[in-house]
Amino acid sequence: MNEISLQMREIARDLLSKNEVNLVLGWEKGSHWYKSAPLFINKVEDVDRLVFDEFCHNNLSKYLVDLAHHEAKVAIFVKGCDSRGINRLIQDNVIKREQVYVIGIPCRGLKDPDDAVGKKCGEPVKDAVKCQECRYPNPVVHDIMVGEQVNATARGQETAALIEKLEKMTQDERYNYWSRQFECCIRCYACRNVCPACSCRECIFDRAVPDWLGKANNLAENQFMHLTRAMHVAGRCIECGECERACPMNLPLMALNKKIIKDIEELFGENDAGIDPEKKPPLGHFELNDPEKFM
Amino acid sequence: MKTIAKSRLNELLKALDKEYNILVPFKEESVSKFVPWQEGVDPYFEENTLLPPKDILFPQTEKMYGFKVKDKSVEIEELTQEKGQQIIFGLRSCDAYSIDCLDKVFLTKGYEDGFYRQKRENTLLWALACTKPQDSCFCESIGIDPREAVCADVQIYDLGEEWGFTARSAAGEELLQKLEGLFTDKDAEPLPVQGFSITVDMEGVPEKLANMFDHPLWEEVSRKCLGCAACTYLCPTCHCFDIAGSVKGGQGYKFRCWDSCMFSEYTRMAGGHNPRPSKKERVRNRFLHKLYYFVERYGQLLCTGCGRCLAKCPVNMDITAIIRKIKEAQQQ
Amino acid sequence: MTNPLVPIRGKIIKVVQETPDVKTFHVSTIEGKKPFTPKPGQLAMFSLPAVGEAMFSITSQGPDHLELAIKEVGQLTSALHEIEEGQECGIRGPYGNGFPLDYCKGKDLLFIGGGIGLAPVRSLINYCIENRKDFGKLTVVYGARSVADLVFKEDLFENWPKVDNMEVYTTIDRAEEGWNGHVAFVPAYVEELGLKPMTTITCGPPIMIKFVLQALAKMGFNDKDVITTLEMRMKCGVGKCGRCNIGSLYVCLDGPVFTLEQLKKLPPEY
Numbered sequence: 001m002n003e004i005s006l007q008m009r010e011i012a013r014d015l016l017s018k019n020e021v022n023l024v025l026g027w028e029k030g031s032h033w034y035k036s037a038p039l040f041i042n043k044v045e046d047v048d049r050l051v052f053d054e055f056c057h058n059n060l061s062k063y064l065v066d067l068a069h070h071e072a073k074v075a076i077f078v079k080g081c082d083s084r085g086i087n088r089l090i091q092d093n094v095i096k097r098e099q100v101y102v103i104g105i106p107c108r109g110l111k112d113p114d115d116a117v118g119k120k121c122g123e124p125v126k127d128a129v130k131c132q133e134c135r136y137p138n139p140v141v142h143d144i145m146v147g148e149q150v151n152a153t154a155r156g157q158e159t160a161a162l163i164e165k166l167e168k169m170t171q172d173e174r175y176n177y178w179s180r181q182f183e184c185c186i187r188c189y190a191c192r193n194v195c196p197a198c199s200c201r202e203c204i205f206d207r208a209v210p211d212w213l214g215k216a217n218n219l220a221e222n223q224f225m226h227l228t229r230a231m232h233v234a235g236r237c238i239e240c241g242e243c244e245r246a247c248p249m250n251l252p253l254m255a256l257n258k259k260i261i262k263d264i265e266e267l268f269g270e271n272d273a274g275i276d277p278e279k280k281p282p283l284g285h286f287e288l289n290d291p292e293k294f295m
Numbered sequence: 296m297k298t299i300a301k302s303r304l305n306e307l308l309k310a311l312d313k314e315y316n317i318l319v320p321f322k323e324e325s326v327s328k329f330v331p332w333q334e335g336v337d338p339y340f341e342e343n344t345l346l347p348p349k350d351i352l353f354p355q356t357e358k359m360y361g362f363k364v365k366d367k368s369v370e371i372e373e374l375t376q377e378k379g380q381q382i383i384f385g386l387r388s389c390d391a392y393s394i395d396c397l398d399k400v401f402l403t404k405g406y407e408d409g410f411y412r413q414k415r416e417n418t419l420l421w422a423l424a425c426t427k428p429q430d431s432c433f434c435e436s437i438g439i440d441p442r443e444a445v446c447a448d449v450q451i452y453d454l455g456e457e458w459g460f461t462a463r464s465a466a467g468e469e470l471l472q473k474l475e476g477l478f479t480d481k482d483a484e485p486l487p488v489q490g491f492s493i494t495v496d497m498e499g500v501p502e503k504l505a506n507m508f509d510h511p512l513w514e515e516v517s518r519k520c521l522g523c524a525a526c527t528y529l530c531p532t533c534h535c536f537d538i539a540g541s542v543k544g545g546q547g548y549k550f551r552c553w554d555s556c557m558f559s560e561y562t563r564m565a566g567g568h569n570p571r572p573s574k575k576e577r578v579r580n581r582f583l584h585k586l587y588y589f590v591e592r593y594g595q596l597l598c599t600g601c602g603r604c605l606a607k608c609p610v611n612m613d614i615t616a617i618i619r620k621i622k623e624a625q626q627q
Numbered sequence: 628m629t630n631p632l633v634p635i636r637g638k639i640i641k642v643v644q645e646t647p648d649v650k651t652f653h654v655s656t657i658e659g660k661k662p663f664t665p666k667p668g669q670l671a672m673f674s675l676p677a678v679g680e681a682m683f684s685i686t687s688q689g690p691d692h693l694e695l696a697i698k699e700v701g702q703l704t705s706a707l708h709e710i711e712e713g714q715e716c717g718i719r720g721p722y723g724n725g726f727p728l729d730y731c732k733g734k735d736l737l738f739i740g741g742g743i744g745l746a747p748v749r750s751l752i753n754y755c756i757e758n759r760k761d762f763g764k765l766t767v768v769y770g771a772r773s774v775a776d777l778v779f780k781e782d783l784f785e786n787w788p789k790v791d792n793m794e795v796y797t798t799i800d801r802a803e804e805g806w807n808g809h810v811a812f813v814p815a816y817v818e819e820l821g822l823k824p825m826t827t828i829t830c831g832p833p834i835m836i837k838f839v840l841q842a843l844a845k846m847g848f849n850d851k852d853v854i855t856t857l858e859m860r861m862k863c864g865v866g867k868c869g870r871c872n873i874g875s876l877y878v879c880l881d882g883p884v885f886t887l888e889q890l891k892k893l894p895p896e897y
Contacts, residue, residue: 030611031605031611032430032492037610038610040519184326186355186524188525188529190524190525192523194609206558206559206560214537214539214552215537216541217552218356248529359630360633360634364677367711368715369636369715369717370636371633373630400867405865405866409631508894534869535868537862537868538863538868540676540679547676547677561870563860564859564860565700565702565703565704565860570897583874583894584872588872591874592876
């Protein structure tokens with residue numbers, strides 16, 4: 001039992017018994033040693049289920065979208081990437097800072113649960129792809145912090161390498177690459193449902209009037225869905241990588257999102273979403289000196 | 296048992312290919328599913344496929360009829376795709392059981408679904424007996440025998456260096472006889488099934504659920520659910536579908552496509568009323584359907600124990616954990 | 628029917644404006660025949676193929692046509708309210724279990740309707756009138772928000788009052804100039820009439836049904852004798868697509884007609 005898990009339990013026990021919050025969002029062990037899952041606690045007896053380990057992938061800030069009108073304060077455990085989600089939701093006016101008590105956990109990087117399937121606990125497991133290029137391991141917003149701050153280290157380059165490969169392709173080659181990917185999409189919307197930037201009260205894909213998108217599975221509709229979502233999330237993506245992790249078909253969604261982030265940086269300067277809650281998202285306002293190549 | 300060396304599998308598939316479209320499990324990068332076999336396709340038998348074979352008989356998108364609308368006139372034309380005979384080769388007991396469930400849904404109770412029946416009556420099932428359950432498998436707890444598939448036409452066994460085949464239906468018998476020359480007849484013992492890491496006691500669960508509609512456990516278990524459709528689309532038995540149209544300039548076609556009871560607008564009526572307005576109602580409905588309503592209506596569980604849902608759910612919603620909670624629950 | 632999901636071609640031969648937002652559509656096949664012969668209480672899937680398809684109750688039938696009374700609430704119904712007579716359409720059916728005719732035979736019957744809810748009930752009322760000697764006294768209690776919202780006015784005020792041993796009580800929610808009839812919500816009116824317990828068929832907005840059932844229980848009506856017809860979002864109409872389930876029953880196949888006794892055994896999810 002690691003030190004962080006023990007501290008998590010103490011903090012949760014303290015907050016709940018003092019009625020400072022009536023709900024704590026954290027993680028617990030799931031169906032296997034390589035699965036940790038979200039946990040909602042409203043009773044002190046349940047705090048001993050809280051854990052933090054290398055499989056706590058879920059970005060709990062997503063749940064704040066549903067809890068926007070919760071009757072009391074909510075405590076939430078966040079890693080570095082997750083904490084950017086909290087700032088994002090504050091910027092989007094979905095929640096107010098006072099509604100959440102943020103407990104930050106500096107994160108040394110997580111493991112890839114897909115690589116652990118079939119292995120026994122203790123066998124080596126690859127690092128999660130989404131953690132390889134992490135630049136914000138320490139929570140950027142918190143009321144208290146659990147554990148020592150961590151230096152950001154690049155552990156791998158898979159997504160960056162893919163983007164580089166794509167950038168060198170011709171337009172046709174790129175189109176064919178993404179078509180092959182989108183053909184595999186089963187339109188389960190796990191990517192959308194797990195993303196903290198997807199906080200629309202009624203998603204465009206759920207609307208019947210107008211009927212933008214049905215449920216037929218074909219390349220055209222799959223392309224429309226992914227490109228639309230990438231554009232809707234553009235400038236607001238916090239790079240938590242949950243979309244790619246949640247996708248049952250392993251679509252390389254972060255290549256799409258990170259490429260857009262790269263383009264936005266080239267056009268509008270450095271604009272990491274969810275770092276500074278006061279800073280306006282680049283696609284949500286304009287500056288007089290914005291590039292006007294197309295005009 | 297009729298046997299053939301594993302190295303000669305291609306010969307068998309080639310012979311079958313003359314009259315049948317064969318669908319075999321195949322893995323590309325990290326995704327495994329059933330694909331049409333042809334020379335050069337190397338079937339993947341190490342693990343169960345990620346995508347279940349249900350889309351062979353119940354495609355994700357299926358055209359039903361075409362229509363033409365001009366001024367006040369409407370023309371309607373049924374679209375049937377004449378598919379030849381096919382064999383689903385190498386599906387596991389869990390997926391074969393799922394086809395049994397789909398047969399009950401689409402072919403019984405008042406109406407026969409023409410689109411499903413046309414495919415089903417031209418399909419033979421060659422089921423593969425499992426030897427090594429995966430981390431997320433629990434078919435045995437559901438009452439499914441990993442080595443003997445229901446509604447199989449031919450049962451395939453892993454004999455180590457060889458594959459063994461036993462006919463389980465008249466059609467299977469006939470086909471094996473036709474291919475007599477390829478096989479060696481011998482007595483053989485199939486490899487045993489290794490242990491399951493997940494077991495769950497299903498005893499009395501449907502009966503108990505009959506009185507648990509208002510139980511507080513649904514509020515608790517539904518909180519982390521994201522409301523996506525990963526579980527329903529990967530599930531071999533889930534069969535909810537939507538009907539919609541594709542129209543361009545007055546011409547088009549009506550199709551049916553997979554839908555999911557987990558989507559928020561699934562039961563929303565024109566006018567706005569929604570009998571399942573929140574996640575809690577939808578999650579409750581999903582598990583009651585799998586473990587109780589289907590038992591009441593068709594006499595069997597709608598879960599096969601394949602474990603795909605709990606392996607791939609982004610928040611690890613675990614049907615076995617929920618079943619345990621149901622068993623422990625105090626009656627309200 | 629080769630395939631229950633494929634409709635036949637139909638034609639809308641007549642459109643009658645009942646109220647500002649309700650129209651009755653008379654539908655035949657292209658050849659001018661009745662598409663099929665439904666039992667009272669059964670349903671039809673009606674479509675404008677380029678717009679959509681939805682399930683409607685069949686309110687009446689003639690020798691050559693079916694009648695569907697449709698309220699404008701959404702995409703398809705709005706499109707339907709724009710079309711002219713002669714428009715071709717798609718239709719398939721009949722679906723659902725219909726009203727329990729054998730159970731009702733020989734009995735006094737009470738029909739309680741609210742708003743557009745009178746549409747499915749009317750199919751049974753007309754059946755009883757056509758087979759008058761098979762049924763006892765017929766009592767209709769019907770109400771709507773206003774005079775303009777009363778549907779099937781011809782039946783309510785001209786045809787039905789003329790039928791032997793049949794009483795029609797009509798009410799509107801709020802008093803209106805020019806209306807000399809009763810003013811009350813339907814559940815209150817039912818209680819006021821103090822009717823003796825008998826077999827009852829009711830349909831209307833969920834809120835009306837709720838209070839009507841309460842009133843009937845107070846008046847001593849037996850759960851087995853109270854019959855209602857439900858509405859759910861439906862797509863296939865034949866009990867396969869999974870959408871319209873209440874517990875293990877499908878409203879399109881095992882319903883839409885249920886007795887109160889049956890409903891009490893089902894999860895309250897409708």
